Amino acid sequence: MADAVGDFVHRLRADRTNRALRLALLREAGDNGDLYLAHPDTRCMVLLLSTDGGDEMRVLAVRDGARARDELARLTVEINPVSGAVEVVDQSEVSANVVALPDRTTPLLAEYDDQALVDLGVVPSLLPALRKVTTEEQFDRLLAHNLPELTRDVLLALRARMDPQDVRRHITDAWRAEEDVNTRDWARAARRAVSQAETEDAAVLGALGRSFDAWRLFLHPEQRRLATGDFKGASKVTGGPGTGKTVVALHRVRHLVDQLPPGRTRPVLLTTYNTNLALDLKERLRQLGGDELLSRVDIKSVDALAREIVQESRIDLGPPLDDDAAMNLWHTVRVETGMLEYDADFLDTEFKHVILAHRCGSWESYRRVGRSGRPRISTAQRHEVWQLAQAYRAHLEEPPRRTTYALIADHAAGLEHHRMARVEEQARYKEEQGGRDLVHREAGSGMWLKPRYRHIVVDEAQDLSASHWRMLRAMVRKGPNDIFLVGDAHQRIYGSRVVLSHHGIQIRGRASRRLTLNYRTTRQILGSANRLIEGAPFDDLDTGTDTLDGYRSVLIGLAPQFWRAPDRLTEMRAVATLVKERHDRHGTPYSAMAVSVPDGASAQEFANVLAREFRVPAVELRKDGAGADADAVRIGTMHRFKGLEFQRVFLTSVGEGQVPHQRIEQYRAMNPDRYRQEEQRARSLLFVAATRARDELVVTWSGRASRFLPPDADKTAHRAADLLRQDGPPSGAGGTAVA
Secondary structure, eight states: OHHHHHHHHHHHHHOTTOGGGOOEEEEEEETTEEEEEEOSSSSEEEEEEEEGGGTEEEEEEEEESTTHHHHHHTOEEEEOTTTOOEEEEOHHHHHHHOOOOOTTSOOTTTTSOHHHHHHHTOOGGGHHHHTTOOSHHHHHHHHHSOOOHHHHHHHHHHHTTOOHHHHIIIIIHHHOOSSOOOTTOHHHHHHSGGGTSOOOOHHHHHHTTOOHHHHHTOOOHHHHHHHHOOOSSOEEEEEOTTSOHHHHHHHHHHHHHHTSOSOSOOOEEEEESSHHHHHHHHHHHHHHHHHHHHTTEEEEEHHHHHHHHHHHTTOOOOOBOOHHHHHHHHHHHHHHHTOTTSOHHHHHHHIIIIIITTTOOSHHHHHHSOOTTSOOOOHHHHHHHHHHHHHHHHHHHSSSOOBOHHHHHHHHHHHHHHHHHHHHHHHHHHHHTTSOOOHHHHHHTTSOOOOSBSEEEESSGGGOOHHHHHHHHTTBOSSTTOEEEEEOGGGOOSSOOOOGGGGTOOOOGGGEEEEOEESSSOHHHHHHHHHTSTTOOEEOSSSSEEOOTTOEESOOBOOOEEEEESSHHHHHHHHHHHHHHHHHTTOOOGGGEEEEOSSHHHHHHHHHIIIIIHOOOEEEOOTTOTTTTSSSEEEEOGGGGTTOOEEEEEEOOOBTBBTTBGGGGGHHHHOHHHHHHHHHHHHHHHHHHHTTEEEEEEEEEESSBOTTSOTTHHHHSEEHHHHTSTTOOOOOTTOOOBO
16 A cells, blocks of 8 residues: 555656546635545545645545545545644544543543633544543543644643643643634645645555654644744753654754765764764764755764864863763862862762863862852862862873863854954955955955854753853854754753853743653653652743643553662563563564663673673663664663653662762752752653653662652562562553553
8 A cells, every 4th residue: 555655756756747646626615715625546445635636635644445435535625723724633543533422421522711721722523522432541542643733732631630720821822823814715725834744644654654763753733933044043842751852953954064065075064972873863964865965964963063163273272181080180170289079970060060161270260250050169169179170180181191071162163253243244245345256365264254054053051061162152143044943951961051142142932932742752641751850940941940831642552660679680680571571572673772870880780680691682871872783782871862762761770879979968968059959960861761762661769769759669660679589579561551
């Protein structure tokens, strides 16, 4: 069927008047639209919407078998009065899945009248069926049906008890058409962006051959509006894990490249915070647009970009220290100065996110600078920190000269700022001379001065430092669609809060949008993950605050499992047993499973248990992506899980003293501000790791459960020791989905 429908679509696009297509009018849809049926082959039929007198045709649904015509004829096709999108509902399937109980039973949506639901975006033809829904089971069956996107979003939110005003603000308004909707104008409806994506009809998607890679690049209509929108300057998209932020960024890149004049340059930059993610972005962009698209885009991590700029300037800062070596140098400085009350982690973040972020070149500038979001310290303590920072710099200057990635980024930002100042000065001079090309002046400068990029797209924006943002801001002139960034402060695991408006990046008002629908993680896993960060304040990557209000999933699956063990070895063996069972009994590929460990040393220990005792192949997650193609269980720290996704995730060592780590207790009394920040960072890290799971999340620990887990976790968790007995309890991997 897939080949037949695909061939039919190609022939339809080539010549809509071809009689061999065997188009048959089904019925008029409205003032300027008609519904047609066609036979791609003898086994299946398609339903099409024809507009503009037959000049435009769109496949709406596909059915196979002897009853295909009757099934397609019963479909309801209408224009949503809020979004203006063309929507399809199979009323017969809805009715079959919603069985009315006696009249005395109150419908679940009784508190909302019909007009209120329609105003929020529910498709009108679905209202009679909704009034028959009286149980949670019926509601789940209805939501599992192929509903129009906006309708499903609204119903999910109302089911989660979101206030209707919040539904309107977070969901409805994001879908609302820019002009009044005429529900009889099919030509206009078909041209709207929300109608451009193919229907979510499973048969259509199957017939057109959507693969998993295609879904990683799929946009729903609201995402498409963001990816192809026009902004006066910079713009921002935020949203929880699995909402498609990276997909929006990739499509944004393709849209920007499509607007470029022909050429061989790379005027669009796509960047993120580490090399592994940059490689993943490059591969996904290749899937989206091939080598032709890649030829116009620079794809680099921000640190790699900064190193290139410094090397281009021929300034020798020395080789950069890795993270461990940089931290060891702070330990050396502490010991040499005798100021042991300041730990290396605090000094490193203070250096990066205050001294370098605010370009403090003297004690006086550091003394006066604001430290919003940082632990409070007195002026005397600040002076001591300044002395430590100066000693740190002095060590780096000693032969053989060395540097750090943070210093490289700071230096690159200064170089790019100077370069952009020359670009602007030359542009002003040219304008004063009447717009003539200044060949001799430009050639004399040693280069043809122009902005380094025309557009910049940033993924995982929350983890970039102030120096990174200063560098990026100086790489592109302020103007339409200059910087497009996606991120989520709830997932910040590196760095510190950066106020983008302080660096010339204005992203307020209509330039700032939120995505709230999760397509990756089940409702059960998402609910557990959300509780990890409830009540904690998070920023919106600027001066405002952000929440996960309205954040929800369309998927239903297994509830997260909790397993407690008396000791570390029992915990590891229990996890290995669960992993092997998922592979042997349920057919999950090893490469689709990941195990989180507390540190790098534990990764090797865990790999040994898996391989030697259970013959399960395992590979450690690394910065360089080594082993990424192997059919082996991925093992790594929660930091390494960032930006990845797996079918099943096993979070180990989520016990008290490990998550959060015991070392933060030293700050509880002596530095409450820092204690709160460290605890919030630990929550965000666990939140990120938990939301990497698509189908199943398993949480294990030895000793007592982390205080981040449910209060009754120790009492209700499965006993890992029982699992290792031959007659132990089943693991539950193949259990029934939980609503």
